[in-house]
Amino acid sequence: MTEEIDVEARADEELLSRLDNGVLWLTINRAAAGNAIPYYVRDRLIRWFRDAHSDLAVRAIVLTAAGEKHFCTGADLTIRPPAPPQPDGVPERVVGTGIDMMRRGFQTLMQAIQDCEKPVIVALNGTAAGGGSMFTLAADLVIAAENARLIQVFVRRGLVPDGGVAYLLPRIVGMHKAKELIFFGDDLSAADMEKLGIANKVVPADQLMAATKEWAERLAQGPTKAIGWSKKLLHDASELDRRGLLEEEAMLVELNTGTHDGSEGMNSFRERRPTEFTGW
Secondary structure (H helix, E strand, O other), X not given: OOHHHHHHXXXXXXXXXXXXXXXXXXXXXXXXXXXXXXXHHHHHHHHHXXXXXXXXXXXXXXXXXXXXXXXXXXXOOOOOOOOOOXXXXXXXXOOOXXXXXXXXXXXXXXXXXXXXXXXXXXXXXXXXXXXHHHHHHHOOEEEEEOOOEEEOHHHHHOOOOOOOHHHHHHHHHOHHHHHHHHHHOOEEEHHHHHHHOOOOEEEOHHHHHHHHHHHHHHHHOOOHHXXXXXXXXXXXXXXXXXXXXXXXXXXXXXXXXXXXXXXXXXXXXXXXXXXXXXOO
């Protein structure tokens, strides 16, 4: 068996997936390792989010994890990808290699989540630490179990935040609070996450999956294109100037009028009947 086939098999075991009622459920299945993700699980997640962007069968995505203690504690650095063949004389450390690893790693994963047209819900079943906190910050909606925690653990290890955390966190909680959380690295409870706007709601642990299913299936029954383009507008609002955003808004509104669901919404209103959105 080749290494590539073995990696694919391990990814199948350590990242579970199922499609149910238009909802793609992704579960990190490495509870014994704190649900830290090795490179092959990271790459599989990138593939899922990119593929889901244009997959008409997927209308919402849920990301969660096995167990009740950890959601994700970041990258599993004990498992390294196989090194490609190198020319003779190459030193052990080549300038720029680390930058390339960052770009292809959690930075790419963060952008795959943010750029995915489909709404992404994180069902936060436990602790999200370090790079693992990126999922919570990058998601569109977060439902947290009462025992969940968020830890910007980088400072405790003498590290600089990665995975786009420094981009995402101040946009949610404000700059001063983001600095507090990153400089001190203190635990943030589920209740505090809700107060700061990181979590949309907090529920008892035994109700987490039911609450997530309710929201995910509501999203999956909605006008998928309109939701996706609304997501894009909201993300771009903090980066474009007023004129640029209004130009993008006009373009997306125009595009939406050509969708089936755009017509269905107006027709059902005029005909005084329930909407039947298809996702296209």
